[in-house]
Amino acid sequence: MDSELSLNIYTEPASKESAKKKPKEKKRNLEAEPDEFESSKREPKKAKRSHEGEQRPPRQGVTSSLFTGTEDIPRLPPPNIKKQKHQTVFSQLTFEKANLHPFMVKNLEELLGSTKMTEVQRLAIPIILSGKDTIIKSQTGSGKTLTYACPIIQVLQEIRPKISRGEGVMALIIVPTRELALQSYEWLSKLTKSFTWLVPGVFTGGEKKKSEKARMRKGFTILVSTPGRLLDHLSTTKNCNMSKVRYLILDEADRMLDLGYEESVAKIVTALNDQGSTSELRQTILLSATINSAVERLAGLALKESREYVDASNDKEQAETADSEVLCVPDTLDQWFLAVPPKLRLVVLASLVASKCELTNQRKMLIFCATQDMVDYLTPLLASALSQKDTTEESSDEEGDDEEEAEDEKNLSGINTKIQFFRLHGNMTQKERTEVFKTFRDVPSGVLLCTDVASRGLDLPKVDWIIQFTAPPTPQDYVHRVGRTARVGHKGSAVIFLALSELGYVTKLEEHGIRLKEMDATKVLDELLMLIPREPEPKRRRGSRSKVRNFIPPC
Numbered sequence: 001m002d003s004e005l006s007l008n009i010y011t012e013p014a015s016k017e018s019a020k021k022k023p024k025e026k027k028r029n030l031e032a033e034p035d036e037f038e039s040s041k042r043e044p045k046k047a048k049r050s051h052e053g054e055q056r057p058p059r060q061g062v063t064s065s066l067f068t069g070t071e072d073i074p075r076l077p078p079p080n081i082k083k084q085k086h087q088t089v090f091s092q093l094t095f096e097k098a099n100l101h102p103f104m105v106k107n108l109e110e111l112l113g114s115t116k117m118t119e120v121q122r123l124a125i126p127i128i129l130s131g132k133d134t135i136i137k138s139q140t141g142s143g144k145t146l147t148y149a150c151p152i153i154q155v156l157q158e159i160r161p162k163i164s165r166g167e168g169v170m171a172l173i174i175v176p177t178r179e180l181a182l183q184s185y186e187w188l189s190k191l192t193k194s195f196t197w198l199v200p201g202v203f204t205g206g207e208k209k210k211s212e213k214a215r216m217r218k219g220f221t222i223l224v225s226t227p228g229r230l231l232d233h234l235s236t237t238k239n240c241n242m243s244k245v246r247y248l249i250l251d252e253a254d255r256m257l258d259l260g261y262e263e264s265v266a267k268i269v270t271a272l273n274d275q276g277s278t279s280e281l282r283q284t285i286l287l288s289a290t291i292n293s294a295v296e297r298l299a300g301l302a303l304k305e306s307r308e309y310v311d312a313s314n315d316k317e318q319a320e321t322a323d324s325e326v327l328c329v330p331d332t333l334d335q336w337f338l339a340v341p342p343k344l345r346l347v348v349l350a351s352l353v354a355s356k357c358e359l360t361n362q363r364k365m366l367i368f369c370a371t372q373d374m375v376d377y378l379t380p381l382l383a384s385a386l387s388q389k390d391t392t393e394e395s396s397d398e399e400g401d402d403e404e405e406a407e408d409e410k411n412l413s414g415i416n417t418k419i420q421f422f423r424l425h426g427n428m429t430q431k432e433r434t435e436v437f438k439t440f441r442d443v444p445s446g447v448l449l450c451t452d453v454a455s456r457g458l459d460l461p462k463v464d465w466i467i468q469f470t471a472p473p474t475p476q477d478y479v480h481r482v483g484r485t486a487r488v489g490h491k492g493s494a495v496i497f498l499a500l501s502e503l504g505y506v507t508k509l510e511e512h513g514i515r516l517k518e519m520d521a522t523k524v525l526d527e528l529l530m531l532i533p534r535e536p537e538p539k540r541r542r543g544s545r546s547k548v549r550n551f552i553p554p555c
Ligand SMILES: Nc1ncnc2c1ncn2[C@@H]1O[C@H](COP(=O)(O)OP(=O)(O)OP(=O)(O)O)[C@@H](O)[C@H]1O
Pocket: 112, 114, 115, 116, 117, 118, 121, 138, 139, 140, 141, 142, 143, 144, 145, 146, 289, 456, 457, 458, 459, 483, 484, 487, 488
């Protein structure tokens, strides 16, 4: 069998007709598979781009070495899913039924455009209101923030005489990342709008400690903080009064452990006890999308023995060990894997981004990378290959080049002229991180390249595609990454790039009840060909470059 991936970058993609005629082979190369991936969606786009009636002249092209000598992609055995876990997101109960203050119910209705509680909210809010320590497990994007925020605010606003901010912190919320701290703080600010005497505040590493100290002097009722910065204040800030903390929330507990915060949380709990907020007087709530023995250990540090356990997935049979845990992903999530040989990873990534973002102007995408360096490398690379901004900058540098070359550049860079690229990782200044987080959250479309700093807890509305350019260490991490889309009942898609040697990852996910469909890399590359403007190729001068060649090396 021909083991070459013989995609010719200048020839037309094989038509559906001809693809169908090809006999099926046991093993396949990237050319042989009939389109399974989004075939119905691709048709209209073909029509849009095909300049009807206009035949593209067949180009006797050069086949880049990128596309030759490629390994065969082995067929995977059929999926072996024993258990699959589905969780209904919304309950039939409204917030009104949870005995929340009418102002808060009205506020929620305006903010969310809905009055129905999610399943985890329906189950957990009454338990939290009853005053019991609680462990809450629920899938990503199921509304865990409001699950703790609503009952806390409900109880605090009822206290008479009214609480004053000078009395010290009454509710302490610990979250693993700065972005999540800001996000939770924003929700608390919105929910306390009608109860002006409850003052929320936020501490995050990377902010100026001096200004945080000044704000602390004025006082907060509800404080959100990352563990490191809170410990710092507890040991150095005089006015850090935690003696009256009656709620302690440990949000994204599994992530907190991954980041090595177990010891910090233990020290915070000790500091609270020392200041007089003992576990008997305090109600502690731990939230996590995955629960394993390490999370249970963390719970043991802070929660009372007599605690409630809320599992919104309601799967009582589930074995709660890290190995056999059946993980829960939203039903509205479409999941794929892409088996890609290393040398094609970049061009397939560029094709996928270009084609998905070209299909609609309202596309929001996250690309997860293994390292900060990878994010820093890929962001300008994709931007210069696919977006107009960099091209314009580059064209102005090349002022004076001959017209033919400028025209050529313009044509080939016209793959997509609107995609905005962003990057986010832990080695950026806090100011940059906050700016990127807020801007990306608010833009209607864009592509954010990030490390796992964005994998947990972040609520970025309207993200409809997650690309994992490198596989995460564990299936639990996979669930958190894909959890940035398909939130609260919305639809979303996720694709993970795997080298041929990594295909066992698909089986590993199946052991956890997660089923991935295969996306065909050739079809993805075909999409790129269709996006390249169909002008006849201008005569090239020696030394001239094209955008496509920026990411497809010359043969
Ligand atoms: N009852 C509800 N009705 C409609 N939208 C809701 C409801 N509850 C929460 N949401 C929205 O759902 C989104 C996700 O909520 P949240 O970030 O709290 O989820 P999560 O379970 O903490 O997710 P993750 O595990 O990823 O952190 C938010 O935008 C929030 O506004």
